[in-house]
Amino acid sequence: MTSASNDAVTAAILVIGDEILSGRTKDRNIGTIADYLTAVGIDLREVRIVPDERAMIVEAVNALRARYTYLFTTGGIGPTHDDITADCIAEAFGVPIDVDPRARAMLLERIKPEDLNAARLRMARIPEGADLIPNPISKAPGFRIGNVHVMAGVPAIMQAMLDQIGPSLRTGGRVISETIEVGNMPEGAYASELAAIAGAHAGVSIGSYPSMTESGFLNRIVVRGRDGAAITAARSEIEALIARLRA
Amino acid sequence: MTSASNDAVTAAILVIGDEILSGRTKDRNIGTIADYLTAVGIDLREVRIVPDERAMIVEAVNALRARYTYLFTTGGIGPTHDDITADCIAEAFGVPIDVDPRARAMLLERIKPEDLNAARLRMARIPEGADLIPNPISKAPGFRIGNVHVMAGVPAIMQAMLDQIGPSLRTGGRVISETIEVGNMPEGAYASELAAIAGAHAGVSIGSYPSMTESGFLNRIVVRGRDGAAITAARSEIEALIARLRA
Structure with a gap:
């Protein structure tokens, strides 16, 4: 952790995905992130779960990033049409989004150049100004922009991304x-x-x-x-x- | 269910409790309610988890009850000082709250009159105009006011209350x-x-x-x-x- 102080450092989680709201998939990321934040002295203050819908994601991102030190999102960064998180984050921040050469290079560690089709390239679309969060498991990165950390929904990948993010977080006094x-x-x-x-x-x-x-x-x-x-x-x-x- | 139509019937869940946000308790109610609503054709559109803090609970209740057909809350209706859900619901609706004779009678099914102290009577404090949701397990009731259903946080009790509520809900076309x-x-x-x-x-x-x-x-x-x-x-x-x- 970069520093520890007695100032309260706060956080919210935004879980993005129809499959959680339908009950088809039972979320496991909230508990994992809650445990992690508590262990490093960051107060988790609010969690929201929203569907794969642009207006709801943008509204929740802007509400939560304004209110807390950090926002962590999970889900919606894969290659299919229902994966719209990166575009929504760009819209929330009012910045352009396009294929990021760094992210494209990460994808090419796992995907052959001839297989890097338009859908897979969606996973390299990153809002301008974001830092990448490496994904040691399937390579498609998450990213950080401002105080928002965008992570995968698959629990093992989310966990790996959280481990990458951890050392960069400002932490509060240990609870x-x-x-x-x-x-x-x-x-x-x-x-x-x-x-x-x-x-x-x-x-x-x-x-x-x-x-x-x-x-x-x-x-x-x-x-x-x-x-x-x-x-x-x-x-x-x-x-x-x-x-x-x-x- | 009272009726089934093709109109979309929507819902939100509000989970109230510090213990979920600290990671100490892993929520199981969201998945249970999600499965239930999906089975009866109600679209769960949003979930929020907030701490045991009046301002945050009141704000979330008012945001969610205005936006969806139904709001279901879990947690914060026990006898201890951190159980403030009923008071927050009364504040959100702008109605008085006091000990409800029907709820007091339910408590007396389980608690001897001489043991019905001030703390236990807190569990009979019900906002004016609410209907009670019986609690077959530990008797302290939940309640419904307007489109908001207030349930216990203990999963077995929440489930029993959901089973009571079910037949009164308007349902959408089965998904x-x-x-x-x-x-x-x-x-x-x-x-x-x-x-x-x-x-x-x-x-x-x-x-x-x-x-x-x-x-x-x-x-x-x-x-x-x-x-x-x-x-x-x-x-x-x-x-x-x-x-x-x-x-």
């Missing part, structure tokens, strides 16, 4: 997350006192998360923040609360 | 989806001719979806639409194209 296992004590038994603790510890974020198992609810309280001492203080109060309620 | 297995033929080999077929069959939506397996890419072409004859016509042309390219 520490600590979990207090509450077991089957109902949320309603501790909610009022937990709210009071949360109110008294403004520097940390405290959440209560129920999950269901075969034997009933299982609750966890999570304390998150960037200040280790503040987390320890809140955690101690929560543990004392739970112990008192158990007694 | 038919047919898949043509292309195997390891590269997308770039058929993309140009597929684009021509897609251009000539405006009544259907044609997508090409690569996935990666251990032995390389595996491509599928999917034809979707509401007109069986139109799908068959497009499908035949695509199958002829693939057969010709294989020969």
Whole structure:
């Protein structure tokens, strides 16, 4: 990472693709990127999923890139007619788009010159002014323009691109997350006192998360923040609360 | 379903919760709701994930409910301080919110009167004018107000609420989806001719979806639409194209 500071660095994800909205494909990229950003101290603040439609993609790109430090998109950069992400990014930024010689050279590492037809050349169309994100798996690159990182939708390729991007990202203070296992004590038994603790510890974020198992609810309280001492203080109060309620 | 017509019925999903954005919890509700809506002929057009923050929830609710036939939200209706969905929905609609006697009665099916503390009563706070969505698992209800359906985040409870809502939804013509297995033929080999077929069959939506397996890419072409004859016509042309390219 180029630097680490206490300034909040924020991000959004835009997933582009009809196949996610129809349920045909189950997205796995959101969770992967969320984990990655959290690990390097970047706050993921919003995710949107939109269909392969120009107006919706352009609107979402412009809304999200204006609002957050970074925007990461996945999907829509292949060779077929429904792959329109690069054109939409160019439109959102108001820049021309054409075949980029660097991207064309990358494609030729995998595709024979005689097979580099018009459709495949679509994968080398890159908005003017963008930097390329190499694709070690199938060569067709992603790109970065301004604060927007455009990545493939196939999870293995997205992951490889994210690994390439990582070192260039400005990161925030690392977020520490600590979990207090509450077991089957109902949320309603501790909610009022937990709210009071949360109110008294403004520097940390405290959440209560129920999950269901075969034997009933299982609750966890999570304390998150960037200040280790503040987390320890809140955690101690929560543990004392739970112990008192158990007694 | 109350009716079926050829009018497009559209929907959005709003997932509310810090735990999804941090990566701590991997969302499973989007895929479930997407499958459900597709099966009944409702077009899922957009998904957003936002944190447990009032301004962001209210803005997203108002943007999405204005734009689509239905909005489905998940998460943030428990008893703890970070569960603020019901209050945000009331604010978005500009209506008061208070403990609803019907919801309170539902909670009392599971919670002893002496245990119905202030925190648990939060789960009975329902915006004025809303209908309740029963929760057969843990009793705390969801609700519907206008075109917005507010559901729990725990997947099993969300599913149970969706099953309750289903019969009340207006549905569109059933969408038919047919898949043509292309195997390891590269997308770039058929993309140009597929684009021509897609251009000539405006009544259907044609997508090409690569996935990666251990032995390389595996491509599928999917034809979707509401007109069986139109799908068959497009499908035949695509199958002829693939057969010709294989020969």
